[in-house]
Amino acid sequence: MQPLLRVERLYKTFRKSKEQVYALKEISLQIARGECLGVVGESGSGKSTLGKVILALERPDSGEVWLDDVPLLQLKGAALREQRQHVQVVFQDPNASLNSKMPIWRSIMEPLDNFPDVMPPFLSGKRTDRIGLAAQLLELVGLPLDHLARYPHELSGGQRQRVAIARGISLNPKLLVCDEPTSSLDVSVQAQILQLLKSLKQTLGMSYLFISHDIASVQYMSDRMIVMKDGEMIDEFASSELTHQDRHIYTKLLVEAAS
Ligand SMILES: Nc1ncnc2c1ncn2[C@@H]1O[C@H](COP(=O)(O)OP(=O)(O)OP(=O)(O)O)[C@@H](O)[C@H]1O
Ligand SMILES: [Mg+2]
Structure with a gap:
């Protein structure tokens, strides 16, 4: 079956003082229907930029995002607005998405x-x-x-x-992007929110892009994981194989640092 989401060769650079930094460098990935793809990586590795490009909140320099064969980055105006219902987001800070009044x-x-x-x-x-x-x-x-x-x-x-x-x-939505959804919460509450997201995925049949620097929550939530470093995807594997000996040396370091 064809994937729900296809991301092809995304590039995104930002200018930092006089230097150009790659936030995304040749990122290609797929998410199947009902699948949760986890994204881990240290701060500044490009996780949120990837999420924002998929949400059409940020334009990449090049590359394409297909949702059910609709090329999201080609859409404008009413067509883009219409597609936005299919990819929704939960950010780290709930206050940012709630109007206090x-x-x-x-x-x-x-x-x-x-x-x-x-x-x-x-x-x-x-x-x-x-x-x-x-x-x-x-x-x-x-x-x-x-x-x-x-x-x-x-x-x-x-x-x-x-x-x-x-x-x-x-x-x-067909896809829910969760960008550090538990990072602003007390540790005791984090597990409850993860449980809620996991059970909603089952009952509603959504797919997730689940971003976190917390490798344990990502492993708990996701079916497959990717590891990002300096804008590049350096490792990709089934979440159950996180500690497999074939992992990239950098993934092993992340696992070690978290334990
Ligand atoms: N609007 C922006 N302007 C300039 N640089 C940016 C902008 N957004 C991101 N960057 C840079 O792009 C790179 C990737 O940032 P991004 O926010 O995607 O990382 P991240 O993995 O989500 O980090 P964190 O774990 O801290 O949330 C970083 O070097 C960051 O400084
Ligand atoms: Mg981020």
């Missing part, structure tokens, strides 16, 4: 409000019943209903990240 239910409904014709198959009821739909999304991410009318500052960091996840899944 909006009650939670409105933040949750914002993506669906932007796509009035979308009705995810896992929601029921009337499309116009916005509070009813927000309530179902809240339940899917394990928050009690009385949180609907609360404001972001009345929630804990973990609860806010659950709200950001509710937004992320609300349009029934």
Whole structure:
């Protein structure tokens, strides 16, 4: 079967003082339907840039991204807007995606409000019943209903990240990009959020690009992993084979540093 996402020969450079840095250097990869691809690598290795290019938030210098055979980087205007529903994101900092002046239910409904014709198959009821739909999304991410009318500052960091996840899944995306989704959270809460993301992947059948510098969470979440260093993909393997002796020396160093 053909992959859900194909990334071909992505290059992206940034100018840093007088030097040119490669954020992405000849990155090619694929994600199958229902698969979670994990991305690890040290700070500055290009992980977030890769995510942003796939989300069409950043333009590469060259290369192409295909989602179900649609060349994302060729799209403009209405066609690009239409495609955005299919690739959604959960960032590290939930505060960045939540409006402090909006009650939670409105933040949750914002993506669906932007796509009035979308009705995810896992929601029921009337499309116009916005509070009813927000309530179902809240339940899917394990928050009690009385949180609907609360404001972001009345929630804990973990609860806010659950709200950001509710937004992320609300349009029934084909791919959810998670960029360090637990890095801003207390250690005790991190595992709960990972569990939630993992169970949502199963129940909703989404594919994930899961980015983290925390190699253990990536191994827990993903089916396959890639390792990035200075913009290059230097290793690629099934997550179960992370500690296999054939791993790249740099991957071994990352594993060693984490244990
Ligand atoms: N908007 C930008 N302007 C200039 N340089 C940038 C920009 N975004 C990223 N870079 C540079 O590109 C490289 C890759 O950055 P990126 O944010 O993708 O790394 P990362 O792996 O996500 O790092 P981290 O783990 O710290 O989040 C770095 O050298 C970074 O400084
Ligand atoms: Mg990053």
